[in-house]
Amino acid sequence: MNSKKMKYLFLTVIAAIIFTLIFFSCSELETDIPSLQKESIHGEGVMILGHPNFHGNYLKNADFSNCQQCHAQDFNGGATGVSCVNCHQSITIHKTGINNESSPNFHGDFIRHHNWDLTDCASCHGGAFGGGLSSPSCLPCHSSPGGPASCNTCHGSTDNPNRIAPPLDINNNSSTAIKSVGAHSVHLYENTLGNSVPCSSCHTVPQQVNDPGHVDSDLPAEVILKDLAAAFGASNAAYDSSAATCSNTYCHGSFQFFRDSADATNRFAYSSDKMTGNNQTLMWTNTDEFEIECGSCHGLPPEGHIPAPITACYTCHQGVVDENGNIIDKSKHINGIKNARGL
Numbered sequence: 001m002n003s004k005k006m007k008y009l010f011l012t013v014i015a016a017i018i019f020t021l022i023f024f025s026c027s028e029l030e031t032d033i034p035s036l037q038k039e040s041i042h043g044e045g046v047m048i049l050g051h052p053n054f055h056g057n058y059l060k061n062a063d064f065s066n067c068q069q070c071h072a073q074d075f076n077g078g079a080t081g082v083s084c085v086n087c088h089q090s091i092t093i094h095k096t097g098i099n100n101e102s103s104p105n106f107h108g109d110f111i112r113h114h115n116w117d118l119t120d121c122a123s124c125h126g127g128a129f130g131g132g133l134s135s136p137s138c139l140p141c142h143s144s145p146g147g148p149a150s151c152n153t154c155h156g157s158t159d160n161p162n163r164i165a166p167p168l169d170i171n172n173n174s175s176t177a178i179k180s181v182g183a184h185s186v187h188l189y190e191n192t193l194g195n196s197v198p199c200s201s202c203h204t205v206p207q208q209v210n211d212p213g214h215v216d217s218d219l220p221a222e223v224i225l226k227d228l229a230a231a232f233g234a235s236n237a238a239y240d241s242s243a244a245t246c247s248n249t250y251c252h253g254s255f256q257f258f259r260d261s262a263d264a265t266n267r268f269a270y271s272s273d274k275m276t277g278n279n280q281t282l283m284w285t286n287t288d289e290f291e292i293e294c295g296s297c298h299g300l301p302p303e304g305h306i307p308a309p310i311t312a313c314y315t316c317h318q319g320v321v322d323e324n325g326n327i328i329d330k331s332k333h334i335n336g337i338k339n340a341r342g343l
């Protein structure tokens with residue numbers, strides 16, 4: 001060991017001894033008069049919920065810039081050594097621009113980049129987002145039932161709580177050429193051929209924003225085709241996200257109806273042992289008319305059906321189509337029920 005290193009070692013040992021002496025004498029002092037030091041800054045009850053001096057109340061007459069003077073700009077404690085972030089992970093959201101949609105500090109973007117987690121916000125802003133001890137309410141701006149946790153806040157139309165499917169998608173896109181938007185509207189809100197397709201035919205639907213499998217999984221959104229999409233045994237119905245295609249869905253003609261299992265009085269309508277649809281594979285992002293025009297999902301009439309002109313369908317499928325072949329009752333078309341002869 002050279003003399004330089006020896007010197008360092010000596011100084012280090014001395015420093016350690018001095019530090020230990022100071023440290024222990026201080027703690028002795030603290031055991032003698034226990035609460036003096038703590039009270040010197042914020043007084044008693046800082047951490048006692050319900051106490052008038054509870055720190056959550058301070059913000060009633062101050063703002064965060066006040067706390068940041070000592071607890072550091074990023075709330076990490078700074079010289080005080082008391083980090084707010086340890087207990088309030090999302091407190092760092094409170095920056096200039098938090099309410100400005102064009103600012104990089106906008107709260108919507110913060111939430112997007114933090115797994116869409118609203119639970120920490122709710123710990124201060126109130127369980128129902130109606131405000132806490134000193135945290136303002138979110139509801140003046142987010143007025144849909146449920147406030148920010150309502151189903152149209154992060155996807156769908158922010159002005160209309162009845163439109164919760166994209167557009168807008170979760171990144172605020174509205175083009176139907178993007179698969180996250182795709183053909184939602186024509187299935188749900190502009191469906192002229194059948195009833196609005198419920199979310200549950202294509203997704204597992206959360207009851208609450210924090211339900212497992214909802215915001216906690218990575219994009220793309222899970223698409224699980226079931227119910228109507230898989231009616232009459234269309235069990236291979238599937239969506240392929242990489243190609244953005246749907247295939248083998250009952251709705252788009254993956255059906256086979258068998259003469260032997262038909263009602264005896266309806267068997268006359270079969271020209272073969274079964275009637276089959278056209279079983280289309282479609283691009284979810286192509287909302288062109290031709291894919292959904294009359295005759296695309298099934299022939300007019302379908303294969304295996306006795307021949308009839310389009311102007312005659314109404315004679316046996318009364319209440320479903322009119323004499324010109326227009327659908328007159330959407331609830332009877334693409335509903336998973338064979339509507340013929342008055343049914």
Ligand code: HEC
Nearest residue numbers: 055056057059067071083084086087123124132133134135
């Ligand atoms: C040891 C944990 C802890 C630390 C550290 C802490 N807090 Fe809190 N704070 C709480 C708890 C617990 C509540 C009660 C509400 C809740 O359940 O989150 C609370 C409530 C609050 C509230 C009131 C929310 C309302 O009801 O409106 C504010 C504001 C707040 N804290 C700010 C701060 C700031 C600023 C710091 C840092 C200087 C800080 N807190 C440090 C635990 C902590």
Ligand code: HEC
Nearest residue numbers: 037038041042046047055058059062066067069070080082
């Ligand atoms: C003048 C500096 C200063 C300001 C301003 C300040 N603090 Fe503190 N705070 C401290 C120091 C130093 C400590 C650590 C020593 C102590 O606990 O007394 C502390 C501790 C705390 C603690 C932990 C107390 C405990 O017993 O563990 C909380 C919570 C807290 N501050 C909240 C706040 C909030 C909320 C604000 C803003 C309204 C704020 N402080 C503003 C200096 C400050």
Ligand code: HEC
Nearest residue numbers: 059062063064088090091093098107120121124134135136
């Ligand atoms: C530690 C408690 C606390 C947490 C956690 C918290 N906030 Fe706040 N928030 C406040 C307080 C207090 C204010 C009032 C502003 C101030 O005093 O500077 C505020 C202000 C706001 C504002 C401005 C409101 C207005 O009316 O101008 C928005 C927006 C906001 N918070 C969103 C959020 C979001 C989103 C989260 C979760 C990601 C969140 N906050 C987490 C306490 C909190």
Ligand code: HEC
Nearest residue numbers: 116149150151154203207208209214217218219220221222
């Ligand atoms: C805080 C933002 C937020 C709120 C509020 C929200 N969602 Fe979502 N939702 C998302 C995100 C992000 C995704 C994409 C999740 C993924 O990556 O799969 C999503 C996806 C979905 C999907 C597609 C299937 C899936 O889980 O991927 C459905 C259906 C859905 N949400 C329904 C709802 C309903 C119903 C509500 C109201 C109870 C709701 N959402 C509220 C953010 C939100």
Ligand code: HEC
Nearest residue numbers: 099108109111118121125137138141148153154155158170
């Ligand atoms: C001053 C008005 C205002 C306040 C207060 C406010 N918000 Fe927002 N928030 C908006 C606006 C504007 C948007 C962007 C448009 C939209 O999606 O509604 C938004 C967007 C959001 C989004 C969706 C992000 C996205 O792009 O899809 C969430 C989640 C959210 N806010 C949560 C909260 C929470 C939680 C609070 C309370 C802690 C809160 N907001 C308080 C105005 C506000």
Ligand code: HEC
Nearest residue numbers: 155164165169170171179180187197198199202220221241
């Ligand atoms: C006909 C089937 C179908 C129906 C019905 C449907 N979706 Fe979707 N949904 C999809 C497909 C396909 C995607 C795209 C998945 C991908 O990105 O590859 C998707 C994606 C989504 C996404 C993710 C958006 C994003 O930004 O990535 C959300 C959120 C969503 N759907 C919500 C809903 C809600 C809410 C409903 C009911 C109100 C609904 N969907 C009804 C098929 C459907």
Ligand code: HEC
Nearest residue numbers: 251252292293294297317325332333334335336337338339
């Ligand atoms: C998106 C696919 C699709 C398109 C496009 C379509 N159909 Fe259908 N259609 C079906 C399916 C699936 C059935 C099977 C029975 C059911 O579930 O309603 C059906 C059944 C029928 C029936 C039998 C009555 C019934 O509903 O059970 C008639 C008649 C009919 N369609 C006429 C038409 C006419 C006319 C058009 C054009 C205006 C048309 N369809 C366009 C999917 C389609």
Ligand code: HEC
Nearest residue numbers: 257262266269300301302308309310312313316338339340
């Ligand atoms: C002479 C009566 C008759 C005419 C005309 C007729 N159908 Fe049908 N069709 C039936 C009957 C009865 C069934 C039910 C078979 C069963 O129960 O399995 C049926 C079944 C169907 C089915 C499949 C099962 C269902 O009910 O959805 C489709 C699709 C269909 N017809 C479409 C048409 C179309 C399109 C036309 C006009 C181009 C048409 N039919 C004209 C009697 C007729």
